[in-house]
Amino acid sequence: MLATHTDHVPVGEGWHHEVKWxxxxxxxxxxxxxxxxxxxxxxxxxxxxxxxxxxxxxxxxxxxxxxxxxxxxxxxxxxxxxxxxxxxxxxxxxxxxxxxxxxxxxxxxxxxxxxxxxxxxxxxxxxxxxxxxxxxxxxxxxPAVYDDGQMLWDATGQQGLEGVVSKRLTSRYRFDTRSKDWLKRAHRHRGSFVVGGWRPQVGTSDRLAALLVGEPTAEGLLYRGRVGSGITGATARMLQERLAPLHLAASPFADEVPRVDALGTTWVEPVVVVDIDTHGLGYDRLRQPSFQGVRTDLTPEDLS
Missing domain, CATH: 3.30.470.30 (DNA ligase/mRNA capping enzyme)
Known part of the structure; x- marks a missing residue:
C-alpha cells in the first residue's frame, strides 16, 4: 500500500502520524x-x-x-x-x-x-x-506513532528527517494501491527522475560526469535538466557500468534538449530511475540539483 502526496498534515482523532523514513x-x-x-x-x-x-x-x-x-x-x-x-x-x-x-x-x-x-x-x-x-x-x-501531526511535522523538520506519513486508523491494507488513507508530506525537495543520457568529464569522452534526466508525462519523457553534483569516483563508475548497455542513437526526450546540454551526450534507453535533490519545486528545470542514488525499486511507470 502506497501513500498519496499531500501539502498538509491532516488533523483529527481519526489519524495517526509516523516519521517518513x-x-x-x-x-x-x-x-x-x-x-x-x-x-x-x-x-x-x-x-x-x-x-x-x-x-x-x-x-x-x-x-x-x-x-x-x-x-x-x-x-x-x-x-x-x-x-x-x-x-x-x-x-x-x-x-x-x-x-x-x-x-x-x-x-x-x-x-x-x-x-x-x-x-x-x-x-x-x-x-x-x-x-x-x-x-x-x-x-x-x-517506529513510534503520534496523535499530533503538526508537532511531528515541526519536529522532523528541525531534526533533518524526511517528513511525515499520516494514516487513517480505520484503513484496510491494499497491496499495490496508492491510497488517500495514507498521506505523505516531505520536507526535502527530492524527486525521482528517469535518466535519458550522460555527459563525459571535460577533456574526456568516456568518463561519466553528469546525467541528463527527465520526467515521464502523458507527452513523453520531458527534459528536466543536467545533474553533476553528487557524482564522483565510485558512483560515476557504477552509473557508467549500469548505463553502458542502454546506448541509443538519438535522444529519448520528447522535447528539445538545449544544445549546451546535448553536445557530447551519450543517449540511453530511459529505464533507469534516480533520486535527485533540488532547490525549489514547480520549475521546468531542476535548480541546483544533486544526485542521491539509483532507485532499483522504482520503474519509469511508477513515476507516471
Missing part, C-alpha cells in the same frame, strides 16, 4: 522460519540484507511491511548510505557491507500473523498486534 521499502515474509524480502517491484532482495533476514520471532509465521534504513554520519536515516548495499547479491560482499553499514528494518504494518490474513482489519487493530510482538531488542524496530 528515507530508506528502501520492503515486504518481509516469514514462513517456517525462512525469510523472503521483496522490493516494491516484487524482486527478491533477501541476499542484500543478511543482518535483517534472521526472523526475530523464530518460526512464527508473519508478513510485515516496512522500510530498511541506515544512518549517515550525522545520525540521520539517509537513502544514499544504503545504495552501496541494495544492489549486492554475493553473500560474502553482503556480509562485509552489513558489518560496515548496519541496517535496521522499521516495521510499520503487520499483514499476516500465525497464518491469519490481517489486511482486512483496520490499521488501529493491526498496530496493536504489531506492538504486541515486542521487537524492541532486535534489528526489527516498530
Amino acid at each position: 528515507d530508506g528502501v521499502r520492503v515486504l518481509v515474509d516469514v514462513v517456517d522460519g525462512r525469510t523472503r524480502m521483496l522490493s516494491r517491484n516484487g524482486n527478491v532482495v533477501t541476499a542484500a540484507w543478511p543482518d535483517l533476514a534472521e526472523p526475530p520471532l523464530g518460526e512464527r509465521d508473519l508478513l510485515v511491511d516496512g522500510e530498511v534504513i541506515a544512518l549517515n554520519d550525522r545520525g540521520i536515516p539517509d537513502f544514499r548510505v544504503l545504495q552501496h548495499r541494495m544492489h549486492v547479491r554475493k553473500a560474502s560482499d553482503a556480509t562485509r557491507l552489513a558489518e560496515q553499514i548496519p541496517a535496521t528494518l522499521m516495521v510499520f504494518d503487520l499483514l499476516r500473523l500465525d497464518g491469519e490474513d490481517l489486511t482486512g482489519r483496520p490499521l488501529a487493530e493491526r498496530r496493536r498486534l504489531l506492538e504486541g510482538l515486542e521487537l524492541s531488542e532486535t534489528r526489527w524496530q516498530v
Whole structure:
C-alpha cells in the first residue's frame, strides 16, 4: 500500500502520524522460519540484507511491511548510505557491507500473523498486534506513532528527517494501491527522475560526469535538466557500468534538449530511475540539483 502526496498534515482523532523514513521499502515474509524480502517491484532482495533476514520471532509465521534504513554520519536515516548495499547479491560482499553499514528494518504494518490474513482489519487493530510482538531488542524496530501531526511535522523538520506519513486508523491494507488513507508530506525537495543520457568529464569522452534526466508525462519523457553534483569516483563508475548497455542513437526526450546540454551526450534507453535533490519545486528545470542514488525499486511507470 502506497501513500498519496499531500501539502498538509491532516488533523483529527481519526489519524495517526509516523516519521517518513528515507530508506528502501520492503515486504518481509516469514514462513517456517525462512525469510523472503521483496522490493516494491516484487524482486527478491533477501541476499542484500543478511543482518535483517534472521526472523526475530523464530518460526512464527508473519508478513510485515516496512522500510530498511541506515544512518549517515550525522545520525540521520539517509537513502544514499544504503545504495552501496541494495544492489549486492554475493553473500560474502553482503556480509562485509552489513558489518560496515548496519541496517535496521522499521516495521510499520503487520499483514499476516500465525497464518491469519490481517489486511482486512483496520490499521488501529493491526498496530496493536504489531506492538504486541515486542521487537524492541532486535534489528526489527516498530517506529513510534503520534496523535499530533503538526508537532511531528515541526519536529522532523528541525531534526533533518524526511517528513511525515499520516494514516487513517480505520484503513484496510491494499497491496499495490496508492491510497488517500495514507498521506505523505516531505520536507526535502527530492524527486525521482528517469535518466535519458550522460555527459563525459571535460577533456574526456568516456568518463561519466553528469546525467541528463527527465520526467515521464502523458507527452513523453520531458527534459528536466543536467545533474553533476553528487557524482564522483565510485558512483560515476557504477552509473557508467549500469548505463553502458542502454546506448541509443538519438535522444529519448520528447522535447528539445538545449544544445549546451546535448553536445557530447551519450543517449540511453530511459529505464533507469534516480533520486535527485533540488532547490525549489514547480520549475521546468531542476535548480541546483544533486544526485542521491539509483532507485532499483522504482520503474519509469511508477513515476507516471
